[in-house]
Amino acid sequence: KNQVEQSPQSLIILEGKNCTLQCNYTVSPFSNLRWYKQDTGRGPVSLTIMTFSENTKSNGRYTATLDADTKQSSLHITASQLSDSASYICVVSGPGGNEKLTFGTGTRLTIIP
């Protein structure tokens, strides 16, 4: 069964610090891996999309890495800001369209001043 597991479930860090969120997946075959940011009560917002041939992709202070051999991905947030407080969701796509997305349960990140 296709699954996406994320860790930790929740994380609290001080403003200005860095953090790394983890994602392991069993989706096969694999097409792409996405990281989304979801504020409470809002829709997910795309941060990065990586195909199997990409190892890393950055979007401002967000850097995602992908190891397709071990089926692991990470999202690194640099110099965290209060506005980074949100859930971060790892989403893996099989071949085809957006119907084939498998969502993780997310990591709830809280930045404290």
Added chain:
Amino acid sequence: EPEVTQTPSHQVTQMGQEVILRCVPISNHLYFYWYRQILGQKVEFLVSFYNNEISEKSEIFDDQFSVERPDGSNFTLKIRSTKLEDSAMYFCASSERQGRELFFGSGTQLSVL
């Protein structure tokens, strides 16, 4: 910046009543989706719509659900006879092409009493 808009933001209904959730996808997008997220759980795919017909649906999308694109801009999800377990946040999403980045709306929080 173009965005997916959903109305209403909150909907409260009695069990057995019909509800219609409305969405205006991004104007040049061709693929439209409904997802839902039960409180504390993962986002789940419901249905995809392309070229004025359903292209794929999940097992959640049973005969009580229907979708429609009544004009060139709106995309609706109808639940004919709501059940308590339909209570969830419903997200509309659209994408320009198959498998490309998804843009989500802010969601409609449906509460069935």
